[in-house]
Amino acid sequence: NAWNRLPEALLPVLRDKRPALVELARHTAGASLDFVTDSPEVWVRAQVDAPPYMSHMTAAAQCGCDCYVRVPGGDWAFAGVTKFPVADRSFCCRLAEHLVPHTQVRIHLPLYIGVQSVEVGLAPGAQLQPPPAFSRRGVAFYGTSITQGGCASHPGMAYPALLSRMLDAPCYNLGFSGNGVGMPDLAGAICALPDLGALVVDIEANAAPEGLLEQNLPRFLDAVRAYAPQLPVLVLSATARPASLWDGTIAAEAEKNAAVQHQEVEKRRAAGDRQIFFADGRALLGAAGAEATVDGSHLTDLGFYVLAQNLAPLLEKMLG
Numbered sequence: 356n357a358w359n360r361l362p363e364a365l366l367p368v369l370r371d372k373r374p375a376l377v378e379l380a381r382h383t384a385g386a387s388l389d390f391v392t393d394s395p396e397v398w399v400r401a402q403v404d405a406p407p408y409m410s411h412m413t414a415a416a417q418c419g420c421d422c423y424v425r426v427p428g429g430d431w432a433f434a435g436v437t438k439f440p441v442a443d444r445s446f447c448c449r450l451a452e453h454l455v456p457h458t459q460v461r462i463h464l465p466l467y468i469g470v471q472s473v474e475v476g477l478a479p480g481a482q483l484q485p486p487p488a489f490s491r492r493g494v495a496f497y498g499t500s501i502t503q504g505g506c507a508s509h510p511g512m513a514y515p516a517l518l519s520r521m522l523d524a525p526c527y528n529l530g531f532s533g534n535g536v537g538m539p540d541l542a543g544a545i546c547a548l549p550d551l552g553a554l555v556v557d558i559e560a561n562a563a564p565e566g567l568l569e570q571n572l573p574r575f576l577d578a579v580r581a582y583a584p585q586l587p588v589l590v591l592s593a594t595a596r597p598a599s600l601w602d603g604t605i606a607a608e609a610e611k612n613a614a615v616q617h618q619e620v621e622k623r624r625a626a627g628d629r630q631i632f633f634a635d636g637r638a639l640l641g642a643a644g645a646e647a648t649v650d651g652s653h654l655t656d657l658g659f660y661v662l663a664q665n666l667a668p669l670l671e672k673m674l675g
Contacts, residue, residue: 358381358383358386358464358469358470359380359381360380360381360382360383360384360385360386360528360529361376361380361529361541361544362544365540365541365544368540369540372538372540373534373536373538375531375533375534376531376534376538378469379503379531379532379534380531381404381469382465382466382467382468382469382503383464383465383466383468383469383470384465384466384467384503384504384510384513384528384530385496385513385515385516385526385527385528385529386463386464386470386528387461387462387463387464387516388460388461388462388464388473388475389459389460389461389462389486390459390460390475390483390484390485390486391457391458391459391460391483391484391485391486391487392454392458392460392477392481392482392483392484393456393457393458393481393482394454394477394478394481394482394483395452395453395454395478395481396449396451396452396453396454396477396478397422397434397449397450397451397452397454397460397462397475397476397477398447398448398449398450398475398476398477399420399422399437399446399447399448399450399462399473399474399475399476400445400446400447400473400474400476401420401437401445401446401464401465401470401472401473401474402444402445402470402471402472402473403418403444403445403465403468403469403470403471404444404468404469404470404471405418405444405468406418406441406442406443406444407441409467409506411506411649411650411653412467412505412506412507412649412653413506413508413509414439414441415436415437415438415508415509415510416465416466416467416504416506416507416508416509416510416512417465417466417467417468418444418465418467418468419436419437419438419439419446419448419465419509419510420436420437420448420450420462420463420464420465420473420510421433421434421435421436421437421450421462421463421509421510421511422434422435422436422450422451422460422461422462422463422511423460423461423463423511423520424451424454424458424459424460424461425458425459425461426454426455426457426458426459427457427458431461431520433511434450434451434460435448435449435450435451435452436448436450436509437450447476450462459486459487461486461511461520462475463509463510463511463516464510465510466503466504466505466507466510466513467503467504467505467532489523489524489525490523490524491522491523491524491552491674492524492525492550492551492552492553492674493524493525493526493527493548493549493550493551493552493553494515494518494522494524494525494526494527494551494552494553494554494555494670494674495526495527495529495545495548495551495553495554495555496514496515496526496527496528496529496530496554496555496557497529497530497535497541497545497554497555497556497557497558498529498530498531498535498555498556498557498558498560498561498591499530499531499532499533499534499535499557499558499559499560499561500530500531500532500533500535500560500561500653501514501530501557501560501593501594501652501653501654502514502515502528502529502530502531502535502557503528503530503531503532504516504528504530505532505649505653505654506649506650506653506654506655507654507655507656507659508655508656512656512659512660513528513530513659514654514659514662514663514666515527515528515530516528517659517660517663518663518666518667518670521663521664521667522667522670522671522674524552524670524674525549525550527545527548527551529541529545530557533561534561535557535558535560535561535562536558536561536562536565536567536571537556537558537562537567537568537571537572537574537575538571538575539571539574539575539577539578540578541575542575542578542579542581542582543578543582545579546579546582546583546586547582551583551586552586552587552673552674552675553586553587553588553589553670553673553674554579554583554586554587554588554589555588555589555591555666555670556572556575556576556588556589556590556591557591557593557636558571558572558575559592559593559612559613559616559636560593560652563593563608563612568612568615568616569615572590572615572616572619573619576588576590576619576623576631580628585630586630587630587631587632587673587674588630588631588632589631589632589633589634589669589670589673590616590617590619590620590631590632590633590634591633591634591636591666592609592612592613592616592617592633592634592635592636592637593609593612593613593636593637594636594637594639594640594644594647594654594658594662595609595636595637595638595640595644596609596648596651596652597644597645597648597651598651599637600645609637613635613636613637616633617633617635620632620633621633632669632673634666634669636662639661639662639665639666640658640661640662640665641661641665643657643658643661644658647661
């Protein structure tokens with residue numbers, strides 16, 4: 356299946372150990388169509404597995420597409436998003452218009468659904484060329500619903516997509532809602548991604564509530580090192596929940612979980628692994644923290660943007 360974030364060879368393991376991953380792997384979070392064109396407008400037509408189904412996330416982000424464009428010598432700019440009836444599982448929408456020749460186009464596919472078909476529409480006679488090469492190696496993000504993009508308003512606002520534009524690097528989204536628990540079985544597939552230059556591990560929000568953080572984080576990192584001994588790895592603890600400001604139990608649990616991850620990284624650095632790092636997610640939303648979620652945990656566009664801005668310098672150093 357071309358639209359699958361995990362290799363088919365892993366499916367028997369997933370069905371046995373974590374069946375939800377079979378469906379979640381079909382979600383096209385992080386997938387994009389990139390090209391250069393002289394067409395003055397860009398359309399997209401797609402059919403997805405199901406209509407929008409979430410109450411706290413937009414239909415355009417769950418099941419739709421968005422579009423960013425970059426004119427020669429310019430920066431990326433948001434161009435448009437699909438708008439369609441929420442009961443529909445197919446759509447045909449214009450994403451951009453009045454474009455100039457040689458515009459680079461990026462169409463992000465849906466964050467929280469599988470795609471059965473997708474087509475791009477251009478003006479009659481328009482040319483389509485491959486995009487320029489990225490200037491940096493790729494970054495893989497393995498984690499939770501927040502990694503997958505919950506609850507961005509449109510696909511290009513998930514933080515891996517933001518960082519791809521900020522860093523000019525391919526960013527692989529391996530966020531699996533409710534199921535980013537640090538499965539060692541996934542390490543081989545992650546490390547085999549093309550031209551991989553760094554890995555971000557963001558599993559606290561799923562692993563800790565299941566009691567798997569202390570057990571799975573070392574096992575997952577051991578598996579990564581078996582495949583990629585020198586790959587730069589950033590262990591990222593969860594962002595702060597606003598309720599931690601008044602709920603001491605939540606604050607204490609976050610402190611404990613961050614300490615577990617920080618200590619694991621420091622232990623490995625003391626043993627000679629100088630390519631592993633830790634970032635405390637509780638500090639990465641800054642003053643926006645209390646206003647940066649939809650429901651107290653999943654991030655808004657504001658939260659994703661601040662998180663990406665603060666992660667970008669760390670990843671730049673890791674990528675060299």
